[in-house]
Amino acid sequence: MVGSAAGDEGVVDTETFIARVNLITHATVRSAVDRLQNDHRNIDADNAFRALYHVAKRHDVKLRHLAAAVVETEPRSGIRSVDEPELPFQPGRRAGLPSRTDVMADLLAEAVELTSANAAAVHLRHALHGGLCIERDSGLGEGFRRQFSYVDDAGSAAGRSSARCEVVRIDDVSVSPIYTRADVAVLADEGIRAQLAVPMCDETGFNWGAVDVLFAVRHPRIDPFGVDMLHGHADACAQWLRWYDLTVMPKLVTAVHRAAQATGLVDVASA
Template identity: 25%
Template sequence: MGDRDHRDGRDVGGAGEEMARLREEVRNLRAQVRSRPLISHAQGILQERYRLPDAESAFTLLRHSSQRFNVKLRVLAEAVVHTQRPDDLGELWFPGRVRRKPPLLDAVGVDDPGHANRGAVLSAVLSQTLAVTGTDMGNVQIADRAANGLRMEHHTGLSEHFVEFFAFVGEDGTSCAKAARDVALTTVHDVAADPVFTDAARHTILAAGSRACHSVPLVSESGVCLGMVSAHLERPTKDLHPAQEKALVATGHQVGRWLAWHERTVVLDALEHVHAQGRSRDTDTETGTRTDQ
């Protein structure tokens, strides 16, 4: 019986791991579907701008720059769509651009902010926020300025339904939306009673085992909310201790400043690479040669 019990336990464990893997794949596929219109828009812009033969050639430009600079494809596509187009005759997209040193990230334990990727920084700020608030449930969102909302990037300890429901949140109906609108740390002492939530949002949060939360804006030097980190607690809570609040606000400002630097530096480097490669292919098209073999 011992051997059978062991095998049964292994089978159950294997099935659970497979189910978790399949759920993650489904979430990734849904995220791709949500991103597809934006990426298609960016492909169309690049195809027209650089006179590329097809949308696949434009996608190749995006993918190569995304991989080279470790910038998410969606982030790069959004930058292509919303950044002022380059001078058609200019060799550089951003002539005269001044490069600035990256802000410190010592509050979240990142030693080399100039070479850190955005995913690692967001993961670090989530870990730090959970440590300060003493919980193991939380998530990080990035501001989607085109859609006027927040898009989830990282999460831990939260249910699958929670992650799917809050994959994107608009300007109202949640505590994180309120924190983004006010650009201020927002505490919900009891999810069941706080009027900030819509009924559907409240039900989803409670079903995930959260009864309280702290939402901390990631704020740029100019005071713009570029993202949000939220900690969820199993029981109703009181106000944060002043030392906790001070630490969270300082962390939010430090990471927000880094995100702004990343947008102005790494993302623009990736766009500059797209421009250089696009111009090269445009020239090749004019001369009748091909270098993309």
């Protein structure tokens, strides 16, 4: 994971360290731009990026998710229903295309309320690279967001929860064998003393990531019923994400290609 890159003997300099998620995003977007240029011969790299960026912004989806969907050569299939799954933690959703940002924000708020945690984060699996990216967080500082921006192994509570598809509880992060010294130092600086990570599995058994709740005290009192509720919410969100990727994302990919094609035609006409 990211802490290992710096070794166990020191802490990553958060002033100069580039979060791995930024590198992953850049690589994914670069691949999507290349794909658009291959599919639309009359478009340059700048216009291909603009087509991608504007669709992502218009529909409130992260650029790396849309870029990954553009890169995928084979469309996903196998969804059983075109109906949007109901989310128990988000009643009365607004009309129009659903927003991943809103869903993640509501899941985070519910996680904090159910566990009385000081902070929380949703880590989602990257469609192309396989590791976990911080999708959304609440109450966390820049140090945590950089150190754990992208985790590609079980070297964190969220990573282990996702890899094993089980709830992972760490009552004292300072003595947990999961973390390197660099990780422990960052967690200490952030005031994080304990963690609970809950996996997000859809109805097919696929794991989408984990909900990570963090505490400012060691051995926090956590209501078991609240953990069960959060586990149910996490799985419901995973089912929703599967539905979104199978029904909404293809429409957004089509919109990107239309925008790229239109840009290419304008460029040809201008020439």
